[in-house]
Amino acid sequence: MATQAAFYERFERHAGGVGLKGTSTHYCPGCGHGLAHKYIAETLGELGIADRTVTVSPVGCSVFLYYYLDTGNTQAAHGRAPAVAIGHKLANPESIVISYQGDGDLASIGLAEIMGAAQTGIPISVIFVNNAIYGMTGGQLAPTSLVGQKTATSPYGRGHLEGLPLKMAELIAQMDAPVYVERVALFDAKNRVKAKKAIKKGIKAQVDRKGFTFVEVLAECPTHLGVTPPEAEKWVKEMMLPVYPLGVKKDLLAERDWGTLPAPTFEPAEVAAVVGAGAEAPQRFAQGFPQTAWGDDIALKLAGSGGDGAQTAALLLARAAIHEGFDATHIPSYGPESRGGTSYADVHVAAHEVGSPAAPKPHVLIAFNGPSLTKFGPAVAPGGVLLHDTSVAGEVPAVADGVRVVGVPFTKIAAELGYPITKSIVALGALAGATNLLPKESFLTAIRVQLGGKKASLLAVNEAAFAAGFEAAQPAN
Amino acid sequence: MATTVENPRPKAAKPKPHLEPDLCKGCLRCIESCNHHCLMPGHEIDPRTGLIPIEVNLENCTACGLCFDACPEPYGLRPEIPEGQPEFVRPEDADHLKRPPRPKPQDVPDALRELPSGATLVLKGNHAAALGALLAGCRHFYGYPITPSTEGAELLARLLPKLGGVFLQAVSEVATVNHMYGTAGAGKRTMTFTSSPGFSLMLEGVSYMIGAELPGVFVNVMRGGPGLGNIAPEQADIKLACRGLGHGNTHAIAFAPSTPQEMLDLTRLAFDLSFAYRNPVVILADGYLGQMTGRVELPKALTQPGLPKWAVSGDASHRDNLISSIFLAEADLEAHNRHLDDKYARMAREARSERWQCDDAEVVIVACNTPARMARGAVAELRQRGVKAGLFRPITLWPFPIDALAEALSGASRLVIAEASSGQLEDEVRLAASHAGLALPPIAAVRHSGGVLPQQDEIVAGALAALAREASATAAPRPAAPCDCSDPDCGCGDEE
Numbered sequence: 001m002a003t004q005a006a007f008y009e010r011f012e013r014h015a016g017g018v019g020l021k022g023t024s025t026h027y028c029p030g031c032g033h034g035l036a037h038k039y040i041a042e043t044l045g046e047l048g049i050a051d052r053t054v055t056v057s058p059v060g061c062s063v064f065l066y067y068y069l070d071t072g073n074t075q076a077a078h079g080r081a082p083a084v085a086i087g088h089k090l091a092n093p094e095s096i097v098i099s100y101q102g103d104g105d106l107a108s109i110g111l112a113e114i115m116g117a118a119q120t121g122i123p124i125s126v127i128f129v130n131n132a133i134y135g136m137t138g139g140q141l142a143p144t145s146l147v148g149q150k151t152a153t154s155p156y157g158r159g160h161l162e163g164l165p166l167k168m169a170e171l172i173a174q175m176d177a178p179v180y181v182e183r184v185a186l187f188d189a190k191n192r193v194k195a196k197k198a199i200k201k202g203i204k205a206q207v208d209r210k211g212f213t214f215v216e217v218l219a220e221c222p223t224h225l226g227v228t229p230p231e232a233e234k235w236v237k238e239m240m241l242p243v244y245p246l247g248v249k250k251d252l253l254a255e256r257d258w259g260t261l262p263a264p265t266f267e268p269a270e271v272a273a274v275v276g277a278g279a280e281a282p283q284r285f286a287q288g289f290p291q292t293a294w295g296d297d298i299a300l301k302l303a304g305s306g307g308d309g310a311q312t313a314a315l316l317l318a319r320a321a322i323h324e325g326f327d328a329t330h331i332p333s334y335g336p337e338s339r340g341g342t343s344y345a346d347v348h349v350a351a352h353e354v355g356s357p358a359a360p361k362p363h364v365l366i367a368f369n370g371p372s373l374t375k376f377g378p379a380v381a382p383g384g385v386l387l388h389d390t391s392v393a394g395e396v397p398a399v400a401d402g403v404r405v406v407g408v409p410f411t412k413i414a415a416e417l418g419y420p421i422t423k424s425i426v427a428l429g430a431l432a433g434a435t436n437l438l439p440k441e442s443f444l445t446a447i448r449v450q451l452g453g454k455k456a457s458l459l460a461v462n463e464a465a466f467a468a469g470f471e472a473a474q475p476a477n
Numbered sequence: 478m479a480t481t482v483e484n485p486r487p488k489a490a491k492p493k494p495h496l497e498p499d500l501c502k503g504c505l506r507c508i509e510s511c512n513h514h515c516l517m518p519g520h521e522i523d524p525r526t527g528l529i530p531i532e533v534n535l536e537n538c539t540a541c542g543l544c545f546d547a548c549p550e551p552y553g554l555r556p557e558i559p560e561g562q563p564e565f566v567r568p569e570d571a572d573h574l575k576r577p578p579r580p581k582p583q584d585v586p587d588a589l590r591e592l593p594s595g596a597t598l599v600l601k602g603n604h605a606a607a608l609g610a611l612l613a614g615c616r617h618f619y620g621y622p623i624t625p626s627t628e629g630a631e632l633l634a635r636l637l638p639k640l641g642g643v644f645l646q647a648v649s650e651v652a653t654v655n656h657m658y659g660t661a662g663a664g665k666r667t668m669t670f671t672s673s674p675g676f677s678l679m680l681e682g683v684s685y686m687i688g689a690e691l692p693g694v695f696v697n698v699m700r701g702g703p704g705l706g707n708i709a710p711e712q713a714d715i716k717l718a719c720r721g722l723g724h725g726n727t728h729a730i731a732f733a734p735s736t737p738q739e740m741l742d743l744t745r746l747a748f749d750l751s752f753a754y755r756n757p758v759v760i761l762a763d764g765y766l767g768q769m770t771g772r773v774e775l776p777k778a779l780t781q782p783g784l785p786k787w788a789v790s791g792d793a794s795h796r797d798n799l800i801s802s803i804f805l806a807e808a809d810l811e812a813h814n815r816h817l818d819d820k821y822a823r824m825a826r827e828a829r830s831e832r833w834q835c836d837d838a839e840v841v842i843v844a845c846n847t848p849a850r851m852a853r854g855a856v857a858e859l860r861q862r863g864v865k866a867g868l869f870r871p872i873t874l875w876p877f878p879i880d881a882l883a884e885a886l887s888g889a890s891r892l893v894i895a896e897a898s899s900g901q902l903e904d905e906v907r908l909a910a911s912h913a914g915l916a917l918p919p920i921a922a923v924r925h926s927g928g929v930l931p932q933q934d935e936i937v938a939g940a941l942a943a944l945a946r947e948a949s950a951t952a953a954p955r956p957a958a959p960c961d962c963s964d965p966d967c968g969c970g971d972e973e
């Protein structure tokens with residue numbers, strides 16, 4: 001039965017398809033690329049998959065693969081074809097994606113992309129045409145050029161600095177993820193039959209959802225070898241074969257199954273559950289924005305060392321304020337300086353919109369350790385509040401006019417409760433006790449929401465820590 | 478578009494080869510394949526090709542078929558038409574062989590689907606942008622971890638699998654942008670989170686995406702540079718986003734959000750615009766904004782993306798499509814660049830900005846991202862002190878909202894530009910003003926870099942100093958500088 005090779009009837013992209021260019025390739029006479037193209041086109045016809053095939057053209061002589069192959073076509077940047085192919089495959093797992101590359105593209109500039117793609121095992125079919133030289137740019141050294149091979153950029157032969165030929169098929173086969181790797185050649189009828197079979201096998205494996213496949217084709221570039229095509233065939237046979245042994249390097253087709261991917265969903269109910277839309281609004285307790293001497297944009301700083309929970313407390317504070325309908329921001333200090341060293345958080349609570357989210361002169365400072373007390377204490381704005389942990393060493397520095405200093409043993413209280421990690425919640429309770437920033441219930445609600453259903457068992461502990469901090473910071477103390 | 482021709486290789490009735498001499502390149506590869514010596518090197522140059530086609534004598538031909546597999550040309554050696562069938566017809570004339578016409582691709586429009594409303598969320602900027610992407614219908618994320626953008630990727634790694642989406646950590650930013658190129662080429666919504674050094678690496682691919690007219694959203698949470706710099710916030714990629722998107726004639730809409738809410742809203746909008754214009758869109762955030770937690774309201778609807786007709790999506794109706802940035806002929810490439818220029822010109826309508834207290838402002842402060850919030854605080858403080866200050870906040874840095882800035886400056890005698898870079902925002906302001914023929918008032922710069930943001934008190938001081946300079950300048954006007962240069966292009970003679 002006749003099948004269709006997936007070549008365009010007329011190569012309209014080849015100089016408009018006018019004249020001979022409409023029916024012949026741009027390749028030099030005898031170029032191996034034409035054969036590789038033909039075997040792909042025939043395979044797609046025989047498997048009946050041309051409709052769902054996407055071919056990725058590389059940069060190199062085969063940059064214009066899309067002139068000829070009658071499939072969906074994408075042209076990629078130099079070396080990046082396998083990465084582009086993965087993008088296509090993951091966009092449409094049912095499509096058959098072929099990544100076609102030459103040796104400069106795949107084995108030099110695109111090494112990272114081909115290794116990365118192979119390592120994922122994502123089912124794409126890579127056809128690698130190795131002719132041991134750069135074609136399009138005019139016959140320069142390829143990573144697959146042979147030792148001693150003279151090229152435009154190795155005029156004295158591939159030598160000391162150029163290293164040794166790179167055996168891609170063996171390299172790819174060494175990786176665990178690829179399912180089928182073979183090296184074939186085109187120099188005689190027997191090998192061409194094998195080459196066609198290998199290309200078909202590699203593509204069929206993708207139809208069968210097996211995984212990543214790689215077929216290296218030793219090909220002729222008569223032009224840059226400076227010989228006739230039959231001589232180029234002989235060169236491949238006699239010179240390349242000893243370096244690049246032919247054959248199947250790996251075949252796990254019988255045992256591997258990559259499977260497929262689930263279809264994306266856009267169902268509002270599912271998306272809402274994932275993004276947290278439609279959650280019930282927490283109850284509000286505040287009677288309007290807190291009446292303090294600090295205006296309608298209140299700045300707070302919480303500072304301590306890495307494990308003190310300054311960030312946790314700051315986030316809970318911002319959350320509580322947002323629940324109450326105010327604007328609030330939290331900015332952590334982050335990066336290496338926050339690991340082990342001082343970690344501080346700036347919080348703003350504003351009636352309308354927070355201006356600067358930084359708190360260089362906070363209205364309220366919560367200092368969890370001595371260094372924070374020393375560093376940030378003097379910065380507290382006049383009329384502000386300085387809350388600090390009296391169970392750790394540290395001198396209260398000179399503070400601005402009217403700053404109220406409140407000492408509460410955060411660490412000691414948390415330890416007495418048996419949960420040292422609730423120190424930050426004790427501090428939050430102390431904040432609620434020492435100021436009228438937000439009602440107690442706002443904080444407790446924020447703690448409840450933050451813990452979620454998962455850590456409900458911790459709720460009682462946290463509530464106790466909050467209450468203890470609150471008590472300890474009452475003005476009476 | 479192009480069509481396929483029947484290239485029959487019947488197994489039962491094996492054909493002998495047929496050769497159209499002008500389609501033979503005379504490479505001689507087929508000669509050796511024939512054991513029956515049917516194919517021989519030719520001797521005469523074909524005047525149509527300048528090549529020497531082979532000669533064919535099929536007397537001893539067994540129709541083994543080996544020669545077909547040896548010919549590199551698609552329409553070189555072809556199976557002969559059996560007797561009784563119509564004569565060989567050149568493929569381009571073979572109307573009777575043409576396969577039935579393919580279904581034409583159609584644009585499938587996006588659909589908005591209602592989302593339940595609920596509580597205000599408390600989110601950090603990076604997370605808000607990630608949710609914005611999900612609500613915009615993005616189900617394909619590629620990225621390479623880099624501080625301070627990584628939380629966005631980490632959240633999507635958790636959430637995308639729950640929505641049947643794809644999260645792939647690429648081997649590099651180079652691979653990332655090329656995965657995006659592939660997925661975008663397939664007509665799907667795709668994005669990445671990155672930070673400055675990573676964005677630098679992606680720019681090759683961004684240029685290809687622009688050249689091939691592919692949509693995609695890049696959230697660049699800017700950090701300190703150059704080189705490895707540090708991971709603290711900076712705004713020093715403004716020049717990359719506005720002037721340096723890889724090689725060639727490239728531009729992209731560049732948003733500068735300043736709150737977690739805007740991280741969500743602008744990321745959503747970025748997807749729509751990137752498809753509307755078939756062009757990448759860049760979100761420039763700063764490290765502070767990425768880490769900043771604030772309140773976020775979710776939109777009332779999510780987007781269920783359609784499929785554009787230009788997509789290479791691996792099906793029959795899209796089979797004729799091509800994604801490419803190659804235009805070999807100079808005239809074609811110039812025409813393509815003109816087309817891109819037209820598109821960039823149309824993007825001017827996407828310019829967005831916020832003006833706050835500018836109506837009667839004597840001094841206008843220009844700032845974007847987190848520094849715009851410091852500037853907002855500064856304006857509030859200046860107003861409290863009785864200084865007529867205003868904030869102009871560009872929301873798009875490219876296209877720059879120059880018309881809106883002109884309005885904001887209508888009563889201003891001083892301009893303060895506050896930024897966490899060595900003048901990249903100022904350069905954009907000056908360039909846009911120059912193109913628009915807008916004369917700017919004297920500019921005072923409040924700048925930091927290295928991970929420090931301009932603080933509110935510094936901006937206040939900068940504005941006060943700028944106004945003071947003006948006051949003294951008014952009190953004692955600078956004498957017209959006598960210039961003795963003889964350069965006719967020197968502006969010395971024009972001074973009022």
Ligand code: SF4
Nearest residue numbers: 027028031061135221
């Ligand atoms: S230069 Fe070499 S690889 Fe390129 S088309 Fe010519 S023969 Fe083929």
Ligand code: SF4
Nearest residue numbers: 511538539541542544
């Ligand atoms: S079909 Fe076989 S015998 Fe006939 S010309 Fe071709 S190679 Fe020779």
Ligand code: SF4
Nearest residue numbers: 501502504505507548
């Ligand atoms: S292989 Fe094809 S192009 Fe080459 S000589 Fe034979 S018929 Fe001509």
